[in-house]
Amino acid sequence: MLRYYPPGIILEYERSNGKEGTKTIDLLGLNERSDINSVAEDIVAREPLIPSSKTEQVRQLVDKLVQKISSYKCRKFKEEKSLQAHMLPLTNCAFNKSGDKFITGSYDRTCKIWDTQTGDELKTLEGHKNVVYAIAFNNPFGDKIVTGSFDKTCKLWDTESGECLYTLKGHESEIVCVSFNPDSSLIATASIDTTAKVWDVETGREIYSLLGHNKEIISMSFNNAGNFIVTGSFDNTVRVWDVRSSECVFNFHGHECEVSATQFNFTGDTVASSSIDKTSKLWSLHTGTCVRTLTGHNDEVIDIAFNPTGNKVATASQDCSARIYDTFTGECLATMYGHHAEISKVSFNPQGNMIITASNDKTCRLWDAKTGNCLQVLRGHKDEVFSCAFNYEGDTIITGSKDNTCKIYRATDEELK
Numbered sequence: 143m144l145r146y147y148p149p150g151i152i153l154e155y156e157r158s159n160g161k162e163g164t165k166t167i168d169l170l171g172l173n174e175r176s177d178i179n180s181v182a183e184d185i186v187a188r189e190p191l192i193p194s195s196k197t198e199q200v201r202q203l204v205d206k207l208v209q210k211i212s213s214y215k216c217r218k219f220k221e222e223k224s225l226q227a228h229m230l231p232l233t234n235c236a237f238n239k240s241g242d243k244f245i246t247g248s249y250d251r252t253c254k255i256w257d258t259q260t261g262d263e264l265k266t267l268e269g270h271k272n273v274v275y276a277i278a279f280n281n282p283f284g285d286k287i288v289t290g291s292f293d294k295t296c297k298l299w300d301t302e303s304g305e306c307l308y309t310l311k312g313h314e315s316e317i318v319c320v321s322f323n324p325d326s327s328l329i330a331t332a333s334i335d336t337t338a339k340v341w342d343v344e345t346g347r348e349i350y351s352l353l354g355h356n357k358e359i360i361s362m363s364f365n366n367a368g369n370f371i372v373t374g375s376f377d378n379t380v381r382v383w384d385v386r387s388s389e390c391v392f393n394f395h396g397h398e399c400e401v402s403a404t405q406f407n408f409t410g411d412t413v414a415s416s417s418i419d420k421t422s423k424l425w426s427l428h429t430g431t432c433v434r435t436l437t438g439h440n441d442e443v444i445d446i447a448f449n450p451t452g453n454k455v456a457t458a459s460q461d462c463s464a465r466i467y468d469t470f471t472g473e474c475l476a477t478m479y480g481h482h483a484e485i486s487k488v489s490f491n492p493q494g495n496m497i498i499t500a501s502n503d504k505t506c507r508l509w510d511a512k513t514g515n516c517l518q519v520l521r522g523h524k525d526e527v528f529s530c531a532f533n534y535e536g537d538t539i540i541t542g543s544k545d546n547t548c549k550i551y552r553a554t555d556e557e558l559k
Contacts, residue, residue, distance in 0.1 A: 351388075
């Protein structure tokens with residue numbers, strides 16, 4: 143089978159015990175100029191599960207991937223709907239995997255589930271006693287939602303019925319990060335109380351706490367394999383935790399001020415962090431060291447994001463600019479100017495050819511990930527925009543604003559250059 147974002151081939155095979163297994167061959171370096179025959183022959187030579195008689199089939203799969211990559215265009219987006227989502231300001235928004243639903247959290251103490259196509263409100267998840275700040279679907283499944291609140295609890299919800307399955311109690315202060323592991327068996331939460339916790343989805347019980355930070359944890363996520371968790375803290379450090387043992391396997395020191403954001407690359411062997419100290423850093427899980435310090439911003443770096451293949455990172459800063467860096471050299475490839483206030487959010491689309499930024503200047507901007515040129519300004523919000531996200535296909539964007547609204551933008555057939 144094919145995986146388009148990022149490119150790869152998924153093998154299904156039968157183990158000696160008769161059970162089915164899967165293995166993914168990542169093709170992160172594949173591009174429109176790749177030699178299809180050479181790539182196919184190399185895959186067959188390196189992968190013992192694939193006999194040489196399957197070379198032509200592999201070549202056809204690689205060809206489909208290259209055709210898909212060649213079809214990636216920077217398309218213009220058009221506002222389709224503006225939703226008066228909540229009575230009080232939004233905090234975050236997130237898509238499910240298919241993109242047919244999204245959720246919003248709010249200061250009004252609720253999380254709402256929306257139909258992306260119609261803009262209809264499907265469910266209101268009520269029960270928290272304070273701000274609903276952190277929200278997430280259990281992608282790729284999408285049948286559960288977790289919400290983290292300033293009331294010190296998390297809640298696990300059934301997406302279809304809106305029923306609260308469990309209330310997760312144990313943190314001593316506001317919860318600001320929530321995340322499912324890839325197979326949706328675990329939930330991780332992080333809090334201002336300096337701890338992160340891991341919970342069992344099936345029972346709602348706490349499995350263990352991650353102890354070691356001595357100030358607020360403000361960033362946390364699983365890697366794609368689900369065996370590590372990264373946390374970033376106001377204690378200026380980044381920690382990586384082994385999910386099986388709950389042990390801290392790396393404690394990265396180097397930032398001179400609070401860490402503002404962290405993220406694993408796709409393969410999970412590198413962590414990126416941004417900081418109030420005006421720099422970002424890349425940390426290797428192979429060596430346990432900082433391998434790159436990314437400089438150039440002249441004010442706090444607020445957010446950081448890898449592209450899908452991990453060869454670039456984008457940063458967003460209080461200096462009103464965003465930057466694109468080469469992860470292998472640390473070179474700044476482009477500086478993106480245009481916003482008139484702090485940029486609070488940056489991310490790549492799943493195809494990796496466009497970047498979106500959200501700003502306190504009430505706009506989002508779309509940028510060419512190769513050149514750093516501004517392609518489009520998404521206007522319409524009446525207050526700062528602090529949340530933005532692409533769906534998996536990259537053809538829909540949602541934005542959340544302090545003006546209490548959420549906007550849905552759809553890609554058009556018009557190509558941007």
